[in-house]
Amino acid sequence: MSSSAKPAAPAMVERTCFDKSKALRPKVHSVIPGGAHTYAKGDDQYPELSPGFIERGKGCHIWDVDGNEFIEYGMGLRAVTLGHAYPSIIEAAHRQMLLGNNFNRPATIELQAAEMLQSLIPSAEMVKFAKDGSTILTAALKLARAHTGRKLVAICSNSPFFSYNDWFIGTTAMDGGVNRAEVDLTVKFNYNDIDSLKQLFAQYPDQIAMVLLEPARTEEPKEGFLQQVIDLSHQHGALVTLDETISGFRFHKGGAQTLYGVTPDMSCFGKAMANGFSLSALTGKREVMELGGLFHNRERVFLLSTTHGAEGPSLAAGIETMRIYRDEPVIEHLYRVGDRLRAGFQQVTADLGVSEYLGIAGRGCNLLYSTHDHEHKPSQPFRTLFMQELIRWGVLAPSFIVSYAHSDADIDHTIEAVARAAKVYKKALEAGSTDGLLVGAPTKVVYRRYN
The missing domain is CATH 3.40.640.10 (Type I PLP-dependent aspartate aminotransferase-like (Major domain))
Incomplete structure (x- = not known):
């Protein structure tokens, strides 16, 4: 994907209004068990201050029903690696639809x-x-x-x-x-x-x-x-x-x-x-x-x-996706921008002295972050706080898994969001709790016996 086809990084302004998402939540839970068709997309996996419903996406950017714009990571549960609404893939699927599904x-x-x-x-x-x-x-x-x-x-x-x-x-x-x-x-x-x-x-x-x-x-x-x-x-x-x-x-x-x-x-x-x-x-x-x-x-x-x-359109999309992987430097791009994000993340956490608590691991193409509390124990409240603060600054990141659509400008924006989120994270470490910083309940692990 050429750089000219990628949206500019969103503005570094706070996202705190999710009124439309909040209004839709009880409605969706009354119709769909869990409110989503995949457990990883459920409300219990995200902070209260987060986009509950996505309206559209382009490249690695998404817009929720409240009009908030975000840079997205781990897009589509890692299924979208080239970018949302990738033109040639949409065209290939459309051509096949005209022939029958x-x-x-x-x-x-x-x-x-x-x-x-x-x-x-x-x-x-x-x-x-x-x-x-x-x-x-x-x-x-x-x-x-x-x-x-x-x-x-x-x-x-x-x-x-x-x-x-x-x-x-x-x-x-x-x-x-x-x-x-x-x-x-x-x-x-x-x-x-x-x-x-x-x-x-x-x-x-x-x-x-x-x-x-x-x-x-x-x-x-x-x-x-x-x-x-x-x-x-x-x-x-x-x-x-x-x-x-x-x-x-x-x-x-x-x-x-x-x-x-x-x-x-x-x-x-x-x-x-x-x-x-x-x-x-x-x-x-x-x-x-x-x-x-x-x-x-x-x-x-x-x-x-x-x-x-x-089903034909998905096969057509698959063929075009595989052609792009074959003919373009997709993998190389994933590693390059992922390694750049990792370096920025590590520099931020080192400068703030929180590297022992806020970590990042994996290949550049498949980065996951880890969150630990003041006692160095894996922590859902601290994970939720970190996600909440990233979302506040325009980054929706259950992971830091990049796509072909992520530009250097997107990575720069994300590193700045990490820096702002990590400062709040450090306050919670110093206080020994996320109380007063985290809005709402912490996220939960999917594999639990009771709600």
């Missing part, structure tokens, strides 16, 4: 999208599209069970989310209504701890069908760790699936697996692959994926059969 037989665009994904991801011998990460991760588990004849799945305990299906969500504190028998088939190991995975294989010999992990989050894999996971799993007859829902189309245009030089049996992509349009993909080795097909002599697997999985 869905048919009784496959459309040629399904083949085109699959081949485009194959051209970027070396391990994608076969491709199956769907709409979200949870669906394809559960499909991967089904394939692994069919391929191995086993039932258990070993998941990395360091990842906060894999699926809303029972096999994962039942392992969290928010396990109401799940099938406990399914949860009992899930076991856990620790990231960068190959011995913890060895212990699982020893504890459950010939029972683990699949090992599932993200290639990396804020912690980099130790030298050889990912390959050790693959080798160890194969030695014990298990398949390895990499969840690249977040790292894909962010860490490297060929996925984190290309960056780290490993080849999993299956991979799951989503989020940024269609720049906010609904599209996810299960990819993998032919011998495994074909179990969901027509050309094998083994027991059939009802893999993925989604009415809207191959």
Whole structure:
């Protein structure tokens, strides 16, 4: 995206009026459970002084129903990596809409999208599209069970989310209504701890069908760790699936697996692959994926059969998104502006003497911040205060995950907002409490048993 196409950074004025958002909240909660269709977007995840409803977006800027303008980070729960309303992607989806959205037989665009994904991801011998990460991760588990004849799945305990299906969500504190028998088939190991995975294989010999992990989050894999996971799993007859829902189309245009030089049996992509349009993909080795097909002599697997999985406009958006990643320096830009933001953040916190309490971690393309109280303990009240003050100065940032649309001017504005927010944060540290500084209740963790 050319710099001329990016909106100028918003003015450094306070955002304190959210009257229209406040009026809409009780209405939306009376119609939609939780007031949103994703828990991460809920009111309990944001300060009281925050935009409750977004009206429009352009690039990395959004405007709420009260007319407030913000620079947004982690856009669309990390699904929008090129920018809101990206012109060529909107045009591609529109062209496909004019041809029709869905048919009784496959459309040629399904083949085109699959081949485009194959051209970027070396391990994608076969491709199956769907709409979200949870669906394809559960499909991967089904394939692994069919391929191995086993039932258990070993998941990395360091990842906060894999699926809303029972096999994962039942392992969290928010396990109401799940099938406990399914949860009992899930076991856990620790990231960068190959011995913890060895212990699982020893504890459950010939029972683990699949090992599932993200290639990396804020912690980099130790030298050889990912390959050790693959080798160890194969030695014990298990398949390895990499969840690249977040790292894909962010860490490297060929996925984190290309960056780290490993080849999993299956991979799951989503989020940024269609720049906010609904599209996810299960990819993998032919011998495994074909179990969901027509050309094998083994027991059939009802893999993925989604009415809207191959809906045309989203596939068109996905093709154009992948073309942009292929032809333009998207990844390089993410790292450059992210590293610039990290440096500014660290300079601010160091100057104020709060680096031990307000931290930032991860690759430049995937920055997360951490908030600790005066006793160095992770703190939701302090997190909420920091978010509140960023919002006050025009930055909506549940994370600091950048996009292709973030300009140097946006980064400069954000660093200034961090500086102002960190000064208030320091006052709370000195007082030993956010009382008198935080308006309303603190945010809450999603995985909790009761409201």
